[in-house]
Amino acid sequence: MTHPTPGTLNRTSSARSIARQTTDTRWIASVIQRGRDAAIAIQDDAGDSLQTHTQRLKTWIRQPHDQLKRSDESTEILTLAIGVVQTAVQREMSISLFDVQWHAGIVMSLGSIAEMQTGEGKTLAGVLPAYLHALRGQGVHVVTPNAYLARRDYEQLRPVYERCGISTSVVEDGYDDDQARRAYASDITYGSAHTIGFDFLRDQLIEQQTASLAVGERFLRDLRGAQSPRGRQRGLISAIVDEADDVLLDDAVSPLILSGASNGDAVDAELHRIAVEFINDLSEGEHFVFAGGDRIELTDAGFTTVYQHIEAATHSKLVRPWHEYIVSALRAAFCYQRDVHYVVRDSEIQLIDSSTGRVFADRTWSGGLHQAVQAREDLKITSESSTLGRVTKQRFFRSYRFLTGMTGTADQCQDELERVYGTPVSTIELRHPSKRETYPPRVVMTRDEKYDAVVNEAIQLAASGRPVLIGTLSVSESLEIAARLRERDCEFKILNGIQDADEAAVISAAGESGAITVATNLAGRGTDIGLDPESLTRGGLHVIVTQMHSLARVDRQLIGRAARCGDPGSCRFFIAADDDLLIQHAPWISRHLSRCDRLAEDCGLDITRRFKLLKQIETVQRRTQRQATIRRLRLLQSDSHEQQLLTLSEKRPDACWAM
Numbered sequence: 288m289t290h291p292t293p294g295t296l297n298r299t300s301s302a303r304s305i306a307r308q309t310t311d312t313r314w315i316a317s318v319i320q321r322g323r324d325a326a327i328a329i330q331d332d333a334g335d336s337l338q339t340h341t342q343r344l345k346t347w348i349r350q351p352h353d354q355l356k357r358s359d360e361s362t363e364i365l366t367l368a369i370g371v372v373q374t375a376v377q378r379e380m381s382i383s384l385f386d387v388q389w390h391a392g393i394v395m396s397l398g399s400i401a402e403m404q405t406g407e408g409k410t411l412a413g414v415l416p417a418y419l420h421a422l423r424g425q426g427v428h429v430v431t432p433n434a435y436l437a438r439r440d441y442e443q444l445r446p447v448y449e450r451c452g453i454s455t456s457v458v459e460d461g462y463d464d465d466q467a468r469r470a471y472a473s474d475i476t477y478g479s480a481h482t483i484g485f486d487f488l489r490d491q492l493i494e495q496q497t498a499s500l501a502v503g504e505r506f507l508r509d510l511r512g513a514q515s516p517r518g519r520q521r522g523l524i525s526a527i528v529d530e531a532d533d534v535l536l537d538d539a540v541s542p543l544i545l546s547g548a549s550n551g552d553a554v555d556a557e558l559h560r561i562a563v564e565f566i567n568d569l570s571e572g573e574h575f576v577f578a579g580g581d582r583i584e585l586t587d588a589g590f591t592t593v594y595q596h597i598e599a600a601t602h603s604k605l606v607r608p609w610h611e612y613i614v615s616a617l618r619a620a621f622c623y624q625r626d627v628h629y630v631v632r633d634s635e636i637q638l639i640d641s642s643t644g645r646v647f648a649d650r651t652w653s654g655g656l657h658q659a660v661q662a663r664e665d666l667k668i669t670s671e672s673s674t675l676g677r678v679t680k681q682r683f684f685r686s687y688r689f690l691t692g693m694t695g696t697a698d699q700c701q702d703e704l705e706r707v708y709g710t711p712v713s714t715i716e717l718r719h720p721s722k723r724e725t726y727p728p729r730v731v732m733t734r735d736e737k738y739d740a741v742v743n744e745a746i747q748l749a750a751s752g753r754p755v756l757i758g759t760l761s762v763s764e765s766l767e768i769a770a771r772l773r774e775r776d777c778e779f780k781i782l783n784g785i786q787d788a789d790e791a792a793v794i795s796a797a798g799e800s801g802a803i804t805v806a807t808n809l810a811g812r813g814t815d816i817g818l819d820p821e822s823l824t825r826g827g828l829h830v831i832v833t834q835m836h837s838l839a840r841v842d843r844q845l846i847g848r849a850a851r852c853g854d855p856g857s858c859r860f861f862i863a864a865d866d867d868l869l870i871q872h873a874p875w876i877s878r879h880l881s882r883c884d885r886l887a888e889d890c891g892l893d894i895t896r897r898f899k900l901l902k903q904i905e906t907v908q909r910r911t912q913r914q915a916t917i918r919r920l921r922l923l924q925s926d927s928h929e930q931q932l933l934t935l936s937e938k939r940p941d942a943c944w945a946m
């Protein structure tokens with residue numbers, strides 16, 4: 288096998304060649320060993336020697352490509368970088384990175400996404416690729432799924448980078464232009480995908496506005512010495528994406544849309560209110576049908592009935608055809624549920640991201656749906672904001688010259704990641720076999736019984752000194768369980784995006800012996816629940832999954848909060864025959880469970896076990912995953928830059944820190 292020379296690393300032509308490099312485990316093992324030796328040599332150096340080594344590496348990496356000839360020269364760069372990073376981590380955090388973390392760091396540095404089981408230490412594994420790519424001096428974005436993780440990781444790792452002589456910052460929503468520019472001027476910038484994506488859109492808008500000025504106007508501005516507005520970012524050069532499956536795939540279906548400010552009340556508010564009243568007279572089947580997902584279509588009879596309401600249909604304030612108000616009102620009534628898809632806070636609708644459980648204060652639905660939901664909730668109906676800029680997340684991330692990432696759950700997504708982003712996935716072996724015990728699922732007939740069973744188990748295990756995390760699929764479910772715990776006079780904390788307590792404070796208390804925490808998927812990804820010594824001796828964290836998600840990866844992330852980094856821990860799935868997943872995606876399983884229940888009652892037979900329930904549900908989840916993949920690939924195709932993107936994929940990614 289030929290090893291990556293700086294030349295091939297700089298301009299690796301395809302994902303396949305990265306994959307070849309990153310599967311050479313003997314080479315990787317030798318680099319790790321040499322990196323450790325380098326760290327031992329550096330340990331004895333004086334205090335500021337790390338900065339000196341960083342400076343040396345910067346000069347080395349920035350020299351013209353044709354001067355970086357020898358293939359072992361890039362191995363030397365990698366080796367010395369490992370030595371520097373290891374020494375800085377040792378000095379600042381008093382720990383050594385495990386081999387699996389170096390392995391992940393090396394494959395990411397080369398341009399592969401590292402799949403590392405939950406709790407194996409991805410945060411620290413990401414330091415090596417961030418450090419290496421920062422040496423180039425063009426800026427590295429470390430992208431996280433949310434602002435909490437961006438700030439947490441930045442605060443944890445800043446001392447390490449500073450020790451090495453690399454500047455770091457975090458960028459957050461609400462930063463003004465100067466603050467954001469300063470943050471992006473650092474060697475490494477942490478930020479959520481949402482924040483970094485919107486800053487990119489803002490910059491694009493400024494560029495477009497400047498470009499659209501007439502030549503004369505630009506000339507006059509220059510004469511007057513007026514400065515052109517400057518963008519926030521230095522360009523999309525290198526990105527390291529944490530929770531890559533979530534950011535690059537699950538969340539990629541919702542485009543980034545930069546909206547203009549909404550101008551107060553909607554002119555057509557009255558029409559939305561009329562529509563919400565009007566749909567009470569319509570019936571499913573006769574006037575409208577469900578057309579899959581959150582789509583609703585009017586039947587011919589529906590159209591006729593809708594347009595018989597002549598005053599509304601010819602109203603002077605109509606912004607769109609009258610029947611579209613009706614369809615939005617129907618979708619608001621039947622497809623979007625309060626405390627599941629959105630919450631109402633401060634008299635405003637705030638959307639909930641179903642896979643992360645996060646509440647988005649600044650996102651709205653488009654096409655009149657948001658106004659229909661406001662009308663349904665009897666809130667002030669605001670005007671629709673105009674779209675200033677828009678980009679699909681896929682296009683945004685593909686614009687980086689170098690893209691890599693890490694995830695605990697890339698299962699079933701490897702092909703998609705490679706196809707869309709040109710990044711192969713390398714699976715890193717477990718350091719030690721996980722100590723997590725998966726208890727048999729508890730199956731009941733109704734949600735009501737299920738919530739009681741969940742509360743019983745939580746109270747029982749907490750009484751034995753174990754911390755318990757109850758993971759719910761929706762805010763409403765978390766409130767339901769909280770109410771039942773309160774009825775039992777049980778102390779607990781809640782984390783659902785609308786609670787008053789600070790997220791970090793709730794998480795830091797969740798690992799205390801006997802603590803019960805009820806959380807939506809907010810706590811299901813990236814969060815690290817530290818256990819106190821008593822909890823460890825009592826068996827570690829127990830995770831209760833109150834309802835299986837339509838994507839298996841989301842469930843695996845949630846149970847991955849238990850038994851991290853060699854700790855003990857356990858989990859259990861609770862399933863009810865009337866769970867949304869079964870009703871919507873596998874009604875035959877619900878029917879079967881009811882039959883089992885009757886048989887158990889009539890003749891004491893328990894055939895649930897033979898039915899291999901979990902296996903059946905996994906099959907349903909795999910199907911949902913496939914459907915989601917197809918939807919995303921269609922989205923990519925329909926993107927107006929499809930051809931351009933497909934051409935780009937031939938060139939990308941540039942798999943080296945020395946671009």
Ligand SMILES: Nc1ncnc2c1ncn2[C@@H]1O[C@H](COP(=O)(O)OP(=O)(O)OP(=O)(O)O)[C@@H](O)[C@H]1O
Nearest residue numbers: 382383384385405406407408409410695813815852
């Ligand atoms: N080399 C190490 N030595 C000791 N502890 C470590 C080491 N690396 C990581 N840890 C600890 O292991 C825990 C898990 O790390 P981390 O949160 O980075 O895992 P993760 O792989 O990102 O998990 P997830 O997939 O859930 O996001 C943390 O408490 C971290 O401090």
